[in-house]
Amino acid sequence: MTENNKIDIRFDEMLKKNLKQHREPVRQDFAQELLFRIQKIEQQNALRKVILQERLSLAAFIFLPLATVIVIFAFPNLIIESARQMTILYSLIIELVKISINHWQLCVYYGLATAAMIYAVYETILADN
Numbered sequence: 001m002t003e004n005n006k007i008d009i010r011f012d013e014m015l016k017k018n019l020k021q022h023r024e025p026v027r028q029d030f031a032q033e034l035l036f037r038i039q040k041i042e043q044q045n046a047l048r049k050v051i052l053q054e055r056l057s058l059a060a061f062i063f064l065p066l067a068t069v070i071v072i073f074a075f076p077n078l079i080i081e082s083a084r085q086m087t088i089l090y091s092l093i094i095e096l097v098k099i100s101i102n103h104w105q106l107c108v109y110y111g112l113a114t115a116a117m118i119y120a121v122y123e124t125i126l127a128d129n
Helices: 003-021 030-074 076-102 104-126
Strands: none
Touching: 003 030, 030 076, 076 104
16 A cells, blocks of 8 residues: 555545544635645654754764773784684775686676676565556
């Protein structure tokens, strides 16, 4: 069920409920006013979600660097070993690029096969219906 259908169903339910409660004549702009209220509530919910995401990203912006500094001071040997491993990784990446340049056709074939497999997985698992 799409989002518009859910909104329409919710609007119809609220309209029926409110019309059953009132015995007096209904104003001509009653439906528009009710629809405006629903839209306002949905906008407020969306705004709440955005505010929560911004607060979480601000907290991460503050706490992740702080945690990094704490880890650096708490485990200096681990940081030194990680730096050494990264320099080794850099040289391995350079070698991989050199090998890839020499065997570019094989890389293209593997890339196309990987893309086809990813597309097949997407079509079978993640695509709607």
